[in-house]
Amino acid sequence: MVTAYRHEPFTDFTIEENKQAIQEALRNLNSQLGEHFPLVIGGERIQTEEQVISYNPANKTEVIGTVSKVNKELAEKAMQVALETFETWKNWDPESRARILFKAAAIIRRRKQEFNAYLVKEGGKPWKEADGETAECIDFLEYYGRQMLRLKNGSKVNSRANEFNTFTYIPLGVGIVISPFNFSLAIMGGTTVAAIVTGNTVLLKPSDRTPVVAAKFVEVMEEAGLPAGVLNYIPGAEPEIGDYLVGHPKTRFVSFTGSRAVGCHIYEHAAKVQPGQKWLKRVIAEMGGKDTVVVDESADIDLAVESIVYSAFGYAGQKCSAGSRAVVHEKIYDEVLEKCVALTKTLTVGTPEEGQYMGPVIDKGQFDKIMNYIEIGKGEGRLVTGGEGDDSIGYFIQPTIIADVDEKARIMQEEIFGPVLAFCKAKDMDHLMEIANNTEYGLTGAFLSKNQAHLERARREFHVGNLYLNRGCTAAIVGYQPFGGFNMSGTDSKAGGPDYLIQHMQAKSIGEQL
Incomplete structure (x- = not known):
């Protein structure tokens, strides 16, 4: 029995206690500005000479933090780690994978004002918008965890006399998650955990404009018990490295949110079958609107x-x-x-x-x-x-x-x-x-x-x-108005909806003659 979940409540900042809480979180963050965040590949922290600097868009000389910048050699290392980890992660019980999402949701809920502060400073979000995004990230974690519990036994199919048939869902493999600046916690977190809870491993490339929020999210997933190598943090990739990973013969799917131009390029590039590739890659894309x-x-x-x-x-x-x-x-x-x-x-x-x-x-x-x-x-x-x-x-x-x-x-x-x-x-x-x-x-x-x-x-x-x-x-x-669009707005993936997780899996039908 899967328990129901109502979406995370928003913070009322007209209440003095809540106002003081976010102000305190902002003061704490201001005392920590300039922290460096390394790559995370297979649980290993890797410092690189080249770095991405994240600035406050409201104060363009203020550095929020720096992150190491992935290169082609390290991108390939991350791919090999993700491939190796997939062989064990795919066999984890779906309920155990879901439990990690629930734990991560609880951690972010406890640290809500801290994450709000990062969104205010790095993303330039007003308090209300930041709080709504943090709540949405919590909702994605809770919703996708519960959706996985619904899908873990597959769907019912008919069996005739003297046969037994099953219809189940299995993971795809290694996914590339490319997330945008405008929802640097909610969309980044939602697309990442949808891939993870369904049994895939992930190479996460967040927006270069908001990489610190993503680094803090990776820390939360580790604290929640996610095994090393399932989520690999590789910010700062140059376009050619992004193309390398999208075109990699071992990449199984790409989850992208961003502009029409980049989305169309990824869709075209992923469609080309590379030497040694034995599947057609899936692209889950949300590409904007008018x-x-x-x-x-x-x-x-x-x-x-x-x-x-x-x-x-x-x-x-x-x-x-x-x-x-x-x-x-x-x-x-x-x-x-x-x-x-x-x-x-x-x-x-x-x-x-x-x-x-x-x-x-x-x-x-x-x-x-x-x-x-x-x-x-x-x-x-x-x-x-x-x-x-x-x-x-x-x-x-x-x-x-x-x-x-x-x-x-x-x-x-x-x-x-x-x-x-x-x-x-x-x-x-x-x-x-x-x-x-x-x-x-x-x-x-x-x-x-x-x-x-x-x-x-x-x-x-x-x-x-x-x-x-x-x-x-x-x-x-999330869970109320599944989100995704038609035409050049993308593949209508409907994030936060009942069909979203299935796009990260493939169906396997087994019939046994008795």
Whole structure:
């Protein structure tokens, strides 16, 4: 019997005790800045001459920590260790593997404010966003552990007289996990433990922008009892080393979260069968989105305004689920726009350590890219609020709304990954649906209406993997809204859903004649 699990509660920082707890965690972290984290291969700590330096995006001269940088020789060593460890790890009882996840969840739960502090400092996340991510990581650990208990005996199949048939799931092998900066604990942790609990071994390459959070997670998994060699921490790989591992004949699957361009490259590269390779590699990919909040003429305007603004500007728009497009019926367009501008102007921007609503974007490259898109947007529409950026201390950009944008404009079509919201007008329901589906992506979307017929039509026609009715288009909860998208948003892997673990295994059917 598998016990039920409700998702990890969020911390209420309006309670003074909780506020003091995160402030204390931040003070503790500030006293430890600059720590070095080596590679971890087969449980061995390996220092390399080349290092990756992790900076605070809100204070670009402040070093959070450094990590050793993997090279090709060490990447191959990690592969051989993972291959060897797989031969024993695959035979562990699934319940024992799940128990390690439950222990890791308990450790992170006890150290919640510490992990929140790392996300604030290294990821530039406001307190609330950091806490939501830490809770999501705990949820992934708990949910995937419980899902493995459901799958450990396989699925029932029929048997005829004088035969006995079974249908079970077995692990794949060595997986390469490539995780992003924007959910450096939740997505990194979730993709890693999904591979581990199903009996695979992992080479973990976290984002170079947030490698310290991943190093702290690896420490937690070791403390929880994970055997050496199951999880190998190899940050800082150059693109050619990433290609080497993706193309390696012994790589069995790649779990990737990141940009469309990199995801497509990995998909293509993994598809090529290398000499000595005797399987087709699996790719589990989540590649971003250009997500739309759609509002018809019957919608609750105040609800629509909140849904648009908070979907667009949470974590400075650096979410693949961010609502970067607002498509509003022409009858209420002006009112919704005016109220969105007013609400946006109330959002505070600054150092997340101090509890601001919106912090920095992640680095100089992203800052320059977003500011360039704002200039493009000024030529494609009307700047109604924001538009300013300041990278003198950290990488801060004011939440920006550009109105009266054509549905085919670049800022309506291209993923910006920043606090830039394009506003577009639609004539009728047909037009609303046409615009909602006019990008190459299909990750999340929101539809706001009091018209039940319109809501039903949106259910049928709004072609996204995660559709939300009468709410914003971000904040999927593990086990409640399995997450993954269509088209160029990836392989629709549905993280945090009942089918996710199966993608890390293969089914084996055995029939015995009695």
